[in-house]
Amino acid sequence: AQSVSQHNHHVILSEAASLELGCNYSYGGTVNLFWYVQYPGQHLQLLLKYFSGDPLVKGIKGFEAEFIKSKFSFNLRKPSVQWSDTAEYFCAVNGPSGGYNKLIFGAGTRLAVHP
Amino acid sequence: DGGITQSPKYLFRKEGQNVTLSCEQNLNHDAMYWYRQDPGQGLRLIYYSQIVNDFQKGDIAEGYSVSREKKESFPLTVTSAQKNPTAFYLCASTGTDRMGSPLHFGNGTRLTVT
Numbered sequence: 342a343q344s345v346s347q348h349n350h351h352v353i354l355s356e357a358a359s360l361e362l363g364c365n366y367s368y369g370g371t372v373n374l375f376w377y378v379q380y381p382g383q384h385l386q387l388l389l390k391y392f393s394g395d396p397l398v399k400g401i402k403g404f405e406a407e408f409i410k411s412k413f414s415f416n417l418r419k420p421s422v423q424w425s426d427t428a429e430y431f432c433a434v435n436g437p438s439g440g441y442n443k444l445i446f447g448a449g450t451r452l453a454v455h456p
Numbered sequence: 457d458g459g460i461t462q463s464p465k466y467l468f469r470k471e472g473q474n475v476t477l478s479c480e481q482n483l484n485h486d487a488m489y490w491y492r493q494d495p496g497q498g499l500r501l502i503y504y505s506q507i508v509n510d511f512q513k514g515d516i517a518e519g520y521s522v523s524r525e526k527k528e529s530f531p532l533t534v535t536s537a538q539k540n541p542t543a544f545y546l547c548a549s550t551g552t553d554r555m556g557s558p559l560h561f562g563n564g565t566r567l568t569v570t
Contacts, residue, residue: 347498375558383563384546384564385561386561387559390558431498431499443501443504444489446491446498448498449496
């Protein structure tokens with residue numbers, strides 16, 4: 342069965358620190374990859390997505406993610422975090438074995454940024 | 457503005473009662489989804505529907521039921537058979553015009569069963 346692993350459940354950083362959140366998925370084939378973010382009290386929203394092409398994807402608010410097919414990974418990065426980046430981050434994937442309309446989510450990583 | 461409306465925001469029920477969560481969208485999306493969010497477990501798919509009058513079980517469908525009589529509406533019933541119904545429930549929708557279209561989420565309903 343498909344699965345998505347996010348290695349860090351809680352991350353605490355100071356402002357201006359660099360961020361990298363890990364995401365690995367369990368199955369091969371052509372996949373679509375997503376990062377969603379949930380700010381406190383708000384609904385989930387799309388941060389960035391990868392369908393094909395350049396494996397380095399840029400999203401909103403200075404976030405980027407790199408798809409490394411050989412490692413089944415799609416790690417999220419930001420060079421310098423801000424207090425407003427405090428949120429929960431979810432990696433998600435869909436693909437042929439589960440159907441492209443069935444999105445599988447990781448357990449989430451809760452990020453706290455201290456000023 | 458287009459979007460997804462879930463109601464109510466908070467819901468309290470006694471054990472043994474069925475309860476129905478509402479989800480309405482005006483995005484003209486074909487596909488709709490119900491997810492359950494629990495701390496440390498991320499989002500788990502309960503049911504999804506790609507077209508009116510058709511729906512499929514997700515990974516944790518036991519104890520839940522859905523209907524899709526209208527394109528705009530996808531209500532979820534949490535039945536008394538669901539062993540751990542207390543959770544945060546999220547409804548989402550997407551167009552099916554391209555592979556892997558991003559999901560649009562509602563604000564969720566927090567259900568507490570005592």
